[in-house]
Amino acid sequence: MKAVFPSLIVLLAAPAVQAADLSVTVNDAGGKPVSFAVVTWTPKAGAAIPAAVKSAQYVMTQKNVQFAPFVLAVPVGATVSFPNQDRVNHHVYSFSPAMPFQLPLYGKGQTRTVTFTKAGTDALGCNIHDSMSAYIHIVNTPYFATTGADGKIVLKGVPEGAGALKVWHPLMDAPDHEVAKALTAGKTNAPQTFAVKVRARLTPNGSY
Structure with a gap:
């Protein structure tokens, strides 16, 4: 047996x-x-966060001298694109502890990316336009x-x-x-x- x-x-x-x-x-x-x-x-x-969720398309656009959307939720491990659709240059940054970064000056039609590896919140700004603000909330689920x-x-x-x-x-x-x-x-x-x-x-x- x-x-x-x-x-x-x-x-x-x-x-x-x-x-x-x-x-x-x-x-x-x-x-x-x-x-x-x-x-x-x-x-x-x-x-666990499936690979398909991490690799989905996450976008924080710069348009009309604003970020869109105002709040973007992404999972830990996601890569966010920052396309500039304005006629003016932008310098995107965050000093937040979750994921500090800077994307130096770039112009219309150009895109930069950032991969977020830690849960938390990033408050975004633009060094050129003080009125621009948005948030990326990184979740571990x-x-x-x-x-x-x-x-x-x-x-x-x-x-x-x-x-x-x-x-x-x-x-x-x-x-x-x-x-x-x-x-x-x-x-x-x-x-x-x-x-x-x-x-x-x-x-x-x-x-x-």
Whole structure:
């Protein structure tokens, strides 16, 4: 009779991990939707970031003497492109501890890249145009998304189990600009809502 290894028995007996989407809405204290909020779910045991997620296209454009988008979420290990679509030159930089860098003066039609290897936040600026600002939020989980104008996102394929659901926004009035709550994901997930306090941002056209 052939021996059956205990590890094989455990493997055969273990139930398959299920995954389900998770919907999240982020509103301000007055109930209005908050855009550019980065929502993440991190399993308690952590989660490897697939190569396809790391190698996806992440772009921070310079156009109309502004960065776009205002907030870009990327996973650890991602490379971000910084194309200049303006008629003027830009010198992009960040002095943030997560990933300090400088992209010396370059002009229209040119692109530079930076690979982000550490979780955290990079505040961006331009040495030539003080009014330009944006943020790159580097996350250590494959489950992340950034809210649009409706304040909503859907995290795809969140696996069953305990974890932390977090919302980050650069203008949020909270420690490290982030709020979090424990969440156990299941085969189906109830929609989640966050009410956060966020400062107004001056938009490129001069209005709030």
